[in-house]
Each structure stands twice: as structure tokens, then as C-alpha cells.
Amino acid sequence: MPFEASFVTRALWGGLLVSGICALVGTWVVLRGMAFLSEAMSHGMLPGVAVAALLGGSVFIGGAIAAVAMAVGVTALSRVSRLSRDTAIGLLFVGMLSTGVVIVSHSESFAVDLTAFLFGDVLSIGAEDLAILAVALVVVAVVAVVFHRPFVALAFDRRKAMTLGLRPRTANFVLIGLMSLAIAASFHVVGTLLVFGLLIGPPAAIAQWASRLPTVMIGAVVLGALAVISGLLVSWHLDTAAGATISLIAVAFFFVSALLNGVSGRHRTVGIAEERTT
Template sequence: MQRALLAGVLAVVTTSLVGTWVVIRGMTFIGDALAHGVLPGIALAFVWGLDLRLGAMVSALAMVGGVGLVNRRARLPEDAGIGLLFVGMLALGVIIVSRQRSYSGELSSFLFGDILGVTRGDLVVQGLVALGVLAAVVGGFRAFLALSFNADTAAVLGLHPRASHLAMLGLVAVAVVASFQAVGTLLVFGLLVAPPATASLLVRRVPAMMLVGVLVGVASVYVGLVVSYHHGTAAEATVAFTSVSTFFVVLAGREAVVAARRGAATSAAPG
């Protein structure tokens, strides 16, 4: 449980730093697609006896390149390429896994993770990735911020919006790959989007969103693991559900405060 908590915290740090940009730029679809798109690489790495993270990264990079290729060559909107590769990569992954004898068990492990089976070596890798993502986010902050509001302005400022976009996609891929073993390829999307989205309800500045997102995510991991331990539920799903539920709780609380303030202002108005 201690290793699971630490793995969850490291996953939250990585996903919240990157997920803040995902939420600000409206890139949730590509985040979801990458979370599914790593499955073929994971499945092949498993079959060939390779490191699963290596297979996931190759698959993620192939998907990022494929989205760009479809967008340039087929002259289709980016979301069309994302949708095509989303379904295709997920289907290919399931096909590869289905040829194994322990089909249902292995597929479940890939999709939903095994946070209680995290090793010390996994924690070391997660920690190094978290530090690398932090350095990349700090180093590319100005370019990412300009790109989030206006690509043309970013180009005028010499911040290379296309390269910044590809770098951001790469960071999303790294965040997904670094976290899938803890919470699975499906549930990692909950940590990538929910904590930053919750933070966006509370603060406006990007650095504050990242900090609040990490704090919300850490709290979700802790509560989810405690609930899972005492009630015998799936740890990974409980963590993801807690993270998403927190968003709606904060949203409801904010709306209640706004409604109360409006009521007070109406009551205080003359006549």
C-alpha cells in the first residue's frame, strides 16, 4: 500500500503538470486516444518479453506521428486522424492480446493497471520521469503558454508553435506511458484530466492550476486507496473514480456559492 501510494503520487505529479496544458488547450481527445493507443506496443512488448514501457512509448510516438501524417496528407481535421488511430490502435492491441492464452487476465491488467503490484524499480522510473516532465514544463512554459492562447502570436514571438505542439504531444505520451502501469491505459485518463479540470474551477493562473491539480490528485489517490483497502474494491478504478468525483463535488460547491451570492445581492438591492 505504501508503494501504491507513492506510485500514485508520482503519477499525479506527471499527469497534472502535463494535464494542465491538455485542459487549457482542449486536447482531452488526444489524451484519451493516446491512453488507448499505447495498447498495441504494450501487447507486443509483453509477447516478445520486452519492457512494457518501451513498447508503450514506441506505440505512443507512432500514434502521434500518424495523427500528423493523416492531418497533412489526407487534409482532414486533426480530430478525424485522432479518431481513426484511436479505434485502430485499440483494436490492434486487443487482437494481439487475444492470441494469448490468458487473454482476459492480461487485457484487464493492461487496461486497468496493477497499482498494488508496483515495484521499487517502477518507482525509480516514475520518479525520474516526473523530474524530466517538470524540467520540460518549466523550460517550455513560455512557448506552451503562448501556444495555448494564439499560435500566430507564438510564431511572431519566434516560439515555433508547431514544434511546441509536437513537444506537448510528446509530453502527453510520456505522462501516459509513465503512469499506465499504476492505473492502466484506460484509467490514466482520469488522472490526466480530472485534477487539472478541478483546479481550473478554483484558480486561473497556470502555475497555480498545476499546483492545485497536483494537490487534488494526491488527495484523490490517498482517499481512493483507503476506500479500496477497507471496502475491497479495485484500487485503480477507485482512485480514478475519486478523482473524477472530486471535480463534480467542487463544481457543485462553486455553483452553490455563486447562487448564494446572487441571492444575497438580490435581497440587498433596493426596491
């Protein structure tokens, strides 16, 4: 049995922690339509990871800093120019990814590390990685609870958020911080090219059926966990890439959900009535 091997057991626990992080953050990403930004942030991590590795620092911190810089840059560029937000995201996305590749190209030792960065290496997760992921999950959960009301107001009625003194700009910055944390914590498991699957797939699948935000989050956690477990099993028996298999199954959940939703004629999005601030 695959889970009798210690490295697979660590991969399982690491994947479950990551699925929890991605489910909580991904719900807000889906709700606010920030999928393109989150995808760009995941690729924009490369310069930070490369510099951190060259300097002997933490690639987790380096990646998180780069992801935040990407998001801040998008906001700044959108305000000081006539470019649309999507254009700013696209330009910074390509610019930061290219910068990372240039940095990596100067070091031959990055050949294997770059592959793991792009596609993940869930089977190499160690005890230290599990500790970092556990702390990240606790931080995400606490912040999600504390900022739930500002996040809801920001997602559905920014003007009302300002009227109620909920500081939408601060809430937006905190949400971007959570996205950065989720992406930085997840890239070791599924890689930056595939983290989008766990971050978006489960929440988007559940959002078609659930009517409340807590239900979407809980459902996304369950689907994410199922993607991790089934992905590791399929990878073990079919000898496929573990991270890619996990991400593929997470995305497949969305398409199955969309198909069933279309067949049943049930067109539901996340309900607002019970979640609005007053």
C-alpha cells in the first residue's frame, strides 16, 4: 500500500494541509474574480525563489515577497497609467517570469530545482515543510475568520464597506497577502504551474451548488482533500507525476460539477443574502 511508505505519508499530510489553505483562500479568489491575478502571482514568484536560493535564504519567504510585489505592482501600474488591470497583470506576469528565468539561467545548479518549482515535488516533503504548512494553515484560518466581514463587504459592495468603516483597501491588501501565502506554501507540493488547480478547482466546483460562503469553504476543503488522496493513489499505481495528477483531479472536479449543474438545470452561485454585512 502506498501510504505505508513514510515519504508518501508525509506527502499526504502536506497535500491535505495545502488543500485546506487553498480552499479557504481560493473561495475568495473565485468570488472576487481574481483568478488571473492569482495565476500571475504564482508565476511571478520565480525571481524571489531564485534570489533566495542563490543567497541561501528561504525560498518560501522569497516566493511570498515576490508574489506580494507582483500584486502591488499591478495595483500601482493600473493607477498611474491608462492600462487596464488585465494588461498590467499580463505585462508584470511576463516581466517577472522572464526575470526569474534570466536569474536561473546563470546557475546550472537550478536545472532540477526549477523543474520542482514549476511542477512541484510533493513526494519530497519533509517534517520541516509540514511544520511550515501547518503554521500557514493556522494563519490563513485565523485571518479568514477575523476579516470575514470586511472580505464579504469588499466582494459584494465596496462602497458600503467604506460607509461601514470596514476599510476595503486594507481588506484587499490582507487578501492579497493570503493569496501570496497560499501560493508560496503550495508551490512545493504542486508547483507554480499547477497550484492554480487546487486554488480554483475545488471552490469553483462547490460554488455552483452551495448557497453560503462557509459551505463553499468546507466543501472546497473536502474536494481538495479528495484530490490529494486520489491523486497520490493514481500517481503511485500508474507511475505519473504526483503534483500534476493532484492538480488534474482538482480541475476535473470542477468540470464534473459544471456538467452535472448543466444537466440538472440548477444554476446556483454563492448566495449573498446570508453573507451580507449589515
